[in-house]
Amino acid sequence: MNGLMMDRPLLISSLLTHAESQHGDQEIVSRRVEGDLHRMTYRELGQRARRLANALAAHGIGHGERVATLAWNGHRHMELYYAVSGSGAVLHTVNPRLHADQAAWIAEHAVDQILFFDLSFLPLVETIAPRVASIKAFVAMTDRAHMPASTTIPNLLCYEELLEAHSPAFDWPEFDERSASSLCYTSGTTGNPKGVLYSHRSTVLHAYAAALPDALCYSGSDTVLPVVPMFHVNAWGIPYIACMVGAKLVFPGPRLDGPSLHELFEAEGVTVSAGVPTVWQGLLAHVEANGLKFSTMRRTVIGGSACPPAMVQSFQERHGVQVVHAWGMTETSPLGSVCRLQTRHLELDASQRLAIQAKQGRAVFGVEMKIVDAHGERLPNDGLVTGELMVRGPWIASGYYRGEGAGPVVDGWFPTGDVSTIDAEGFMQISDRSKDVIKSGGEWIGSIDLENIAVAHPAVAAAACIAARHPKWDERPLLIVVKKPGHELSRDELLGFYEGKIARWWTPDDVVFVDSIPLGGTGKVQKNVLRDAWRDHLLAQA
């Protein structure tokens, strides 16, 4: 027997119409590629998104067809988020930091029909344009005055002219909430990129869960600046959550350096933000070097890679900004878990609290988590045993776009490739990526703990720990370190810094000082590149 409730679908267009009717005057501020600071309201967002939806229809974009973007965080990208998905097509956010070959491969694989791009990416688009046969129109996201004087792209369209030419009257269609809404490729370190295909249902449910008080806790009184790019897992859902709750939005555009971000935080009264550790590192360095402060910032979410406790401490103790450590991946929409201290944790001392905040936290309602051993058997939630983290829920991938075979799911659970513990309170802590874990004499050593200690040393700017081959123990940890400019640091001094902080046999066998550590397209350390370079370092010493 079914309930007698209205059969209303969960659709992304409903988020926009909600924001228009309930938060019409709320602001969206964008630093644009053109250099200006643009302001509009949610009411105008609705009008512009409907113009754009009419333009897409005029270009023959059908239900489920892919429309690609190569763009920063800005209001035009936001308009595309709603116009494309709202009208039933699929928004394919391409990562502009990818190599041109990869970007072209992805656009071709997705069979993209139109490509919208920010002017910054004109050279990239000119490179891939002749190679992707499916794209029948290219649109520069700017006005006529800023259109490129010359380009190799045939019939390049102007975004603002396109909007001008179409009516703001458009009825958002209703369709099955399981329909595809957006597409984001993961930049795997091996094999071809894999496309994760979100649905309207998964996107709306994810937004509900992510906005909850113990998750991101965004409200209509907040001013949100998403540092995380809109080409990384839909900026962690913030473009959707902002419409759901009516928060003021501030888009930083292309300038993600410390000074630009700090200026924008202060000028627009940003209260909450979200991004990966590497961005915060730049911002904190700028703030500390110049004796600045955060006047309005109350809280930031940090995810994408593990957040070192030293960064949590710096934000909270020196700047009064609460850190919310979170975990997720492209395949999890991305929010899987959030680390929020509860009232009872306030009784703990600072170091105990910091130890909890080093964890990636508890599953938000909607996501289930478990850890399993090599045979897929469930392991206990005792905070000690490590196993592969498995997740399931309505916003977790069941397969990959145009994927072959049965897809990644094992008995209804998605294997994350992360190795973690889960404690009795449900707090999960990632110890490593399963492919990065260091297998020393049959025991596992997680690289994240070793890296967190290294970056807490005042002379260390960045650190990565990899598995190096060893004649006796198979693998041993090797630390790769970038020193802070103007600081001296010896191998022995740094290894001595581990004493008392970790089991002695976890201490790295050696330290290699380098000028920089390679980061991939999503800002994560490319450990495979480091392993290729240093895998035999310990053997050579032996």
Added chain:
Amino acid sequence: MNGLMMDRPLLISSLLTHAESQHGDQEIVSRRVEGDLHRMTYRELGQRARRLANALAAHGIGHGERVATLAWNGHRHMELYYAVSGSGAVLHTVNPRLHADQAAWIAEHAVDQILFFDLSFLPLVETIAPRVASIKAFVAMTDRAHMPASTTIPNLLCYEELLEAHSPAFDWPEFDERSASSLCYTSGTTGNPKGVLYSHRSTVLHAYAAALPDALCYSGSDTVLPVVPMFHVNAWGIPYIACMVGAKLVFPGPRLDGPSLHELFEAEGVTVSAGVPTVWQGLLAHVEANGLKFSTMRRTVIGGSACPPAMVQSFQERHGVQVVHAWGMTETSPLGSVCRLQTRHLELDASQRLAIQAKQGRAVFGVEMKIVDAHGERLPNDGLVTGELMVRGPWIASGYYRGEGAGPVVDGWFPTGDVSTIDAEGFMQISDRSKDVIKSGGEWIGSIDLENIAVAHPAVAAAACIAARHPKWDERPLLIVVKKPGHELSRDELLGFYEGKIARWWTPDDVVFVDSIPLGGTGKVQKNVLRDAWRDHLLAQA
């Protein structure tokens, strides 16, 4: 094209398993009919709910069959919420304040199979037991020691023995999220009661929306005391929201008087609550008469009927408890709108802020609202024009249980029977029930404004305004008033109190002083009873 996301159903059992795994040690405290204060954890809730699910299965309760409760807010009622719905049956919460005839009619109409009841309701159950043929088992929600010495109910079962007899091992079944989960009858003032049949989908979506920061804003650091009964629209969803966010729960049981509530608020450190204005009136009177304070209470949700601004003021200005005015009805699960001040409202002066808080607020995401004229044409959101409030969304009723004909929905919208305005910011304000509105010479006068002014007078304990027949104007407002004990108040003094507060022609024509105002089973004023008694009062004077 569908997205490639897991097809996981939204089920009530998932709320419980989430609470067990993520908030296992969190407390549920219950003041019980037996007189004691009972404590357990969410982990124990899970175990006891599974024992109960096995007991239901042993009694042959099948998918979709109805299990009735006549119970206060307490842990056993909570166990029933999860055991019944979780195992696929339908929880029918019967309002024990109904007349025995109505309760029997409802139980028969619902074809209830088992009836669980708190000892307080033994006499009521003994009255209806012989009249409801479908009920095959009666269970007293207590232990063996407290079972009634004698009863006319054949084979009366003991709740704690039932749990003891069954295993805590039970796998919650998975099924379509549109399956019915619970049933609540509205106590209409005319015609037979109508059953609203909720689904798992509607319940989970409602919980997500209701927990949002600008709605109830409940978190794992909160201690929630639901004053609103679990037999009124599922206690506004709090039993579900609490599991979703892991809040500590405090159930007040049968004692809802001011002294009992205040003692429990203080003893358990309650931070947030929810209930109808009449309950708060008793609590505030007790607190003020005895010079008490609220040490931990930060916020309460007030709904069910319009909250008089005088009550908002008293809570906020004298006790530091923030009031969140909300609107909903049995047919809306119930949350439709919530009134939350935003940062920009803090610039307003106190009276302007209070005027906003007198509104029932903005639609939570998921609910759409509009007002229409007598022909069903949409009226503008200008904050001035009044029309019938229409709503739609995934937790709004599409029909009534075993209802006849096409059901209540008009063009996909549910007509609420409330008359309201909606302003440009989306804030909705109820001016009256459409059947209570006073039609004076073709113009409408809302009774709520007139009542709010009356109860702001220091000598008024309660007031209701009704339409009385008038020889010239068809209808005119007549005020029915209960004076505070020991206070004097004349008709002319009270009518003079309206001067400058409202358009002169809205002022009531006369005042009738009475000893009490009749309240229905859900604590709302029975205006039909008042109209029957006083409809011709003005004619008689003319």
